[in-house]
Amino acid sequence: MENIKCLIIGSGPAGYTAAIYAARANLSPVLIEGPQLGGQLMTTTEVENFPGYPNGVQPFEMMDDMRKQAERFGTTFVSGCVTHVELDANGGLHTIWVEEQKLYQTQTLIIATGASAKYLGIESEQTYRGRGVSACATCDGFFYRGKTVAVVGGGDTACEEAAYLAGLCQKVYMIVRKPFLRASQIMQQRVMENPKIEVLFECNTLQLTGEGKVQGADLIYKKGTPEEQVKHIDINGFFLAIGHHPNTKLFETALQLDKEGYIITTPGTPCTTIPGVYAAGDCADPHYRQAIVAAASGCKAAIEANNYLKQK
Ligand code: NDP
Numbered sequence: 001m002e003n004i005k006c007l008i009i010g011s012g013p014a015g016y017t018a019a020i021y022a023a024r025a026n027l028s029p030v031l032i033e034g035p036q037l038g039g040q041l042m043t044t045t046e047v048e049n050f051p052g053y054p055n056g057v058q059p060f061e062m063m064d065d066m067r068k069q070a071e072r073f074g075t076t077f078v079s080g081c082v083t084h085v086e087l088d089a090n091g092g093l094h095t096i097w098v099e100e101q102k103l104y105q106t107q108t109l110i111i112a113t114g115a116s117a118k119y120l121g122i123e124s125e126q127t128y129r130g131r132g133v134s135a136c137a138t139c140d141g142f143f144y145r146g147k148t149v150a151v152v153g154g155g156d157t158a159c160e161e162a163a164y165l166a167g168l169c170q171k172v173y174m175i176v177r178k179p180f181l182r183a184s185q186i187m188q189q190r191v192m193e194n195p196k197i198e199v200l201f202e203c204n205t206l207q208l209t210g211e212g213k214v215q216g217a218d219l220i221y222k223k224g225t226p227e228e229q230v231k232h233i234d235i236n237g238f239f240l241a242i243g244h245h246p247n248t249k250l251f252e253t254a255l256q257l258d259k260e261g262y263i264i265t266t267p268g269t270p271c272t273t274i275p276g277v278y279a280a281g282d283c284a285d286p287h288y289r290q291a292i293v294a295a296a297s298g299c300k301a302a303i304e305a306n307n308y309l310k311q312k
Helices: 011-026 039-043 058-072 122-125 137-144 156-166 185-192 291-311
Strands: 004-011 030-032 075-079 082-086 094-099 100-110 113-119 148-153 171-175 196-200 202-209 217-222 231-234 237-240 244-246 278-281
Touching: 004 011, 004 094, 004 122, 004 291, 011 030, 011 039, 011 058, 011 291, 039 058, 039 113, 058 094, 122 202, 137 148, 137 237, 156 171, 156 185, 156 196, 156 237, 156 278, 171 202, 185 196, 196 278, 202 231, 278 291
Parallel strands: 004 030, 004 100, 030 075, 100 278, 148 171, 148 237, 171 196
Antiparallel strands: 082 094, 094 100, 113 244, 202 217, 217 231
16 A cells, blocks of 8 residues: 555546646655546547647647646656545545555545536447537537537537537537427527527437538437427537536545535635545536636645645
8 A cells, every 4th residue: 555645536637737736846646547548638629728729739739748747747647547435534544446456545635537528329429529529619619610510408508509609600500309498598598599500309319420520410300209200400510518427426425526426615626525635627617617727726726735735
């Protein structure tokens, strides 16, 4: 069993930024990289909205740069997944298992496990991932300027994404499985009044079509009723907005989570209900879900961890 000052779980912008700050504060952090090296960002095509990259950057390049920066100051990287945690509610040592084998005891823990977009589960969605399928309009919408896209979902996120995309694209379909939108009244109004947005109620996606990239979608209208029919729409982009789930299952019993599973922190800080345990990035952020916001919260978490150790 290794005893350490600071353990970070997650290798997205929050985890790497926490590592840079913790390493520069001489906490000799150990970072457990998790199942997706680089985090959710690695599923997007190009990053154009992270400050410091005037010409945009490939996600793997940006995450590799962050990793190297954390390494330069003495972060130790461990590949593998955390399989079990035991957190000391009184702020003593927290015990972390990696792949059921390697054990760490750490004085501070920074959780940066991120969130995962929900997908429909149809086969073609995976085939076209990164080639017309996206789960983030803010990240990828720009690539569809002047084109026709579809957004799946009828909640606030779907409406926001549709409205955002309508500012860039010539036409936006919303594919909604119910005969109504679930979103707040104001968002519904915004969508219904936008001449570029057409809401296709009571439709589910059967499959995406196209030569090497998304060029269309087959939808089923009023499935299981006498009016059932298959409709085809021509689109260049297919945006999922059917929700996210935070990757927080490991902490279900140890920490306070909200009803969606996001880790509850003291507002404006990364502090959880347990002293010395911090949550950074999308695992504690149901709202912004941006790399730059995640990076900033990773920074805050490392500063808090350092202050906590100094006070101890
Ligand atoms: P929601 O859970 O509110 O909505 C998800 C939408 O996706 C629903 O319309 C749901 O349909 C649909 N959906 C789910 N699964 C499928 C599926 N398999 N096939 C087709 N459609 C599917 O998620 P959001 O991400 O929109 O919002 C999460 C929370 O964040 C909400 O509380 C929301 O209010 C909040 N939010 C607030 C914002 C704001 O205030 N500006 C902005 C964004 C989010 P159905 O209705 O049939 O279940």
